[in-house]
Amino acid sequence: MVAALSIAALASCTSEKPQDGGQPSTSPVWMKFENSSDFVMGEPGPLALAVDNSESERSNVDVSLSLSLEHAPKGDVAIEYQDLGSSRWKDLRLSPKATGGKEGLTGTFQTALPSGRSTLKLRLTPGMRPTDSGQSIGVTARMSKARTSLAVARSSAPLTNFQVEEDSGAEYVQRGGGWSEYDFSVKNHSAVDYPRIQILAFLCEEVEGDCRAAESTSALSVQWKTADGWKDLEIPSPGPAPTSDAVQSLEDDAALVSDIPLSRDESKPLHFRIKETGDLRAGSWQGQIQLTARLKGAKSTTALSSEGIEFYVK
Numbered sequence: 001m002v003a004a005l006s007i008a009a010l011a012s013c014t015s016e017k018p019q020d021g022g023q024p025s026t027s028p029v030w031m032k033f034e035n036s037s038d039f040v041m042g043e044p045g046p047l048a049l050a051v052d053n054s055e056s057e058r059s060n061v062d063v064s065l066s067l068s069l070e071h072a073p074k075g076d077v078a079i080e081y082q083d084l085g086s087s088r089w090k091d092l093r094l095s096p097k098a099t100g101g102k103e104g105l106t107g108t109f110q111t112a113l114p115s116g117r118s119t120l121k122l123r124l125t126p127g128m129r130p131t132d133s134g135q136s137i138g139v140t141a142r143m144s145k146a147r148t149s150l151a152v153a154r155s156s157a158p159l160t161n162f163q164v165e166e167d168s169g170a171e172y173v174q175r176g177g178g179w180s181e182y183d184f185s186v187k188n189h190s191a192v193d194y195p196r197i198q199i200l201a202f203l204c205e206e207v208e209g210d211c212r213a214a215e216s217t218s219a220l221s222v223q224w225k226t227a228d229g230w231k232d233l234e235i236p237s238p239g240p241a242p243t244s245d246a247v248q249s250l251e252d253d254a255a256l257v258s259d260i261p262l263s264r265d266e267s268k269p270l271h272f273r274i275k276e277t278g279d280l281r282a283g284s285w286q287g288q289i290q291l292t293a294r295l296k297g298a299k300s301t302t303a304l305s306s307e308g309i310e311f312y313v314k
Contacts, residue, residue, distance in 0.1 A: 028054045029061075029113070029143060031120075033155035039137070040160045040189050041129050044080065047122040049141055049153060053113050061113045061145045063120065065092065067105040068138030072159065073191070075128025077137060082121040083111055089123070113143075129191035129264075130159040161190035162262075162293040167269070169309040173220075173287065175280065179273040182289050182309055187267035194293045197260040199224065199233065199272055200308070206284040219280040220287070224260075225271035233272075262293060276313060285313040 031051040039045040053059075067077055079092040094105040111120065126137060137157040143150045163186065170180035188194055201222050223230040262268065272289060290308030 027150050029150040030054075031141070031143060031151045032153045033139070033141070034119070036155075036157070038160040039124060039126050039157045040163070041075075041126050044078075044123040044125045045157065047124055047139065047155070047157070049120040049122065050117070051113065051120060051143075051151075052117050053115055056115055058112055058114045059145060060110060061143050061150065062108055062110055064106065064108040064142045064144070065122075066097070066140040066142070067094070068099075068140070069103045069105070070138065072126070072135050072137050073128045073131050075126065077105060077127060078125040079107060080123050080125075081109055081111075084114065084118055084120065124157050126157070126159060128159070129189060130161045131191045135159050161188070162194070162291075163187045163189055164291055166309050169289070169311065171311060173274055173276055173311050173313050175276050175313060176278045177275065179223075179275045180311065181271065181273045182311075184270045184272075184291060185267060186262060186270060186291060186293075188262045188264055188293070191264060193264050194262040196293075197262055197270075198292045199270075200290040200292055201233075201274060201287060202290065203280075203285055203287045203313070206286060219277055221275050221277055223273050225273075230273070274311070280313060287311050287313065 029051065031049050034048040034050050036047055037045060049063075063081075065079060067079075069077070077094065079094060080089040081092055082089060090109070092107040092109055094107040097104050097106045124137070124139070136159055139155050139157055141153045143152075165185040167183040167185055169182040173180045186197065199222070201220055203219060222233040224233055225231075260270070270291070274287075274289065288308045288310050
């Protein structure tokens with residue numbers, strides 16, 4: 001399983017009724033972007049438009065794509081598309097277009113739209129690496145027929161910075177038992193060097209269907225495999241209990257290691273293991289081992305993290 005870590009999660013995909021002067025209040029066509037993965041420089045990433053055409057006959061339509069580069073670093077972007085029923089990719093010619101002083105690209109292709117449901121397959125290849133958090137390429141699709149707007153859909157293509165491949169991981173950590181091992185492969189797709197990667201190991205208790213961070217990870221032993229063998233990770237001392245109005249940070253109860261650098265475009269395997277110390281009180285416990293890349297900029301520290309691998313304590 002690959003978790004591609006973006007500096008911005010994929011924005012909600014939406015479909016809108018067109019706002020066209022001579023347009024009926026209801027359009028025969030509805031469309032939206034399907035969920036997609038994050039996007040890596042130089043690699044085609046899938047975009048797909050789910051379309052529902054209530055007209056009884058097949059018709060020819062224009063599909064216009066507009067790309068907003070307002071929240072992306074400078075670089076080229078390529079778009080490809082497939083005609084319905086074809087497996088051949090075609091390049092979409094994109095032209096620069098500035099809207100309200102904001103840089104963007106636009107291109108249009110024609111396709112035959114059948115009656116009923118269909119999927120228009122697209123793919124986007126970014127030519128830039130992310131340099132900061134929150135960077136993505138905005139995507140707007142407009143479908144029209146004979147210059148009459150039929151449907152509009154909006155989404156965004158988040159740029160991947162820190163990619164984590166979960167190679168293997170034990171489902172359970174045994175109470176008072178042996179080690180459970182977790183293996184990752186990581187790669188830095190960003191334009192910056194990460195001076196450190198952290199491992200965070202969380203524990204929470206399932207209470208009425210909710211998992212609450214109510215136990216310090218001092219109940220766990222966590223080790224990282226180095227060239228010299230297994231090395232204990234630092235377990236922070238439990239801090240004071242938060243007040244009723246305070247929000248407890250999961251990082252307050254996490255096993256940390258901060259001396260794993262990851263340079264731009266570098267990849268490496270990382271191996272960890274966990275066992276329960278025997279101090280965990282009775283209850284239904286689950287945990288998560290998570291990797292976080294951190295970059296300290298001029299004004300703040302940016303944390304770019306995965307969702308990690310979950311495990312259960314039994």
